Amino acid sequence: MIDREKVIKGLKCCAGDDVNLCDNCPYLGCSTDRYCFGNMAADALALLKAQEPRVLTLEDLWALKFNETVILEQKIPSLLIPAIVRDNIKHDDALEVLQVVTASTNGTANADYEYYGQTWRCWTGRPTEEQREVTPWQN
Secondary structure, three states: OOOHHHHHHHHHHHHOOOHHHHHHOOOOOOOOOHHHHHHHHHHHHHHHHHOOOOEOOHHHHHOOOOOOEEEEEEOOOOEEEEEEEEEEEEEOOEEEEEEEEEOOOOEEEEEEHHHEOOOEEEEOOOOOHHHHHHOOOOO
């Protein structure tokens, strides 16, 4: 996993006007060393890519807690619905329903895990139209 603080410290060193800042750079003088600068840039890019919206896995869904937010996508009709998690409802030790609160339902809505990836899915953030189109649904 990329060390976020290391990347921030490296970027601060390179963005500063004081050349002595490189003495404290975690990438060992990246302003004068292309290899170090390339490593820092690769780490920064990886951190940015990790923030892009993605479809949650079932494991991600099971781990959702009260008050976490997701973007629920409905396949037909095609809708994106901002939602706040209310509960993961279990029956016989198996998760069956993700219960969310949305403005569009004016209260709670239940999403059945049996149909996850087929008729509905959750994103970590609001996806672009292009991201939605290139991310396949399960059959």
